């Protein structure tokens with residue numbers, strides 16, 4: 001390879017130990033790829049205390065999931081190497097992760113915070129007593145769940161990031177957004 005000694009494509013958690021062992025044994029391979037989706041319920045919690053917060057714009061980013069039930073063509077979720085399955089992390093671990101943050105301001109910065117609506121509802125009910133101010137990225141089908149929107153507000157939601165392609169977009173023939181009007185029926 002021209003610009004790197006080795007590349008890990010896609011999800012790395014379950015390969016990381018192997019990669020480190022290969023480095024230690026001077027047997028680093030050019031390419032690593034985990035052919036199966038990582039079991040996010042077993043994903044280790046990040047150790048936020050190791051971060052030098054002054055080196056980062058944000059250190060209050062938390063993921064509750066990986067993937068997205070939609071596979072819009074322009075999004076990396078439609079790439080070949082991305083496993084096509086939405087998974088949530090362990091809810092208990094996510095709560096612990098939030099408790100260890102030095103702030104009550106949290107950004108859920110995954111692809112789609114509402115990829116599994118029943119999970120999200122339960123999660124919101126659990127973080128509600130924590131007095132957080134939180135922000136999240138969601139898919140626009142959230143408009144189909146007005147009760148969820150109210151629960152989000154009541155649990156400290158300050159802002160949501162979502163996008164929907166315009167039907168007048170001249171690139172629509174190339175960029176196939178897999179969220180359709182049916183998904184935003186309200």
Ligand code: SF4
Nearest residue numbers: 068070071072075111
């Ligand atoms: S809804 Fe958003 S995150 Fe999901 S596939 Fe489409 S662009 Fe990607």
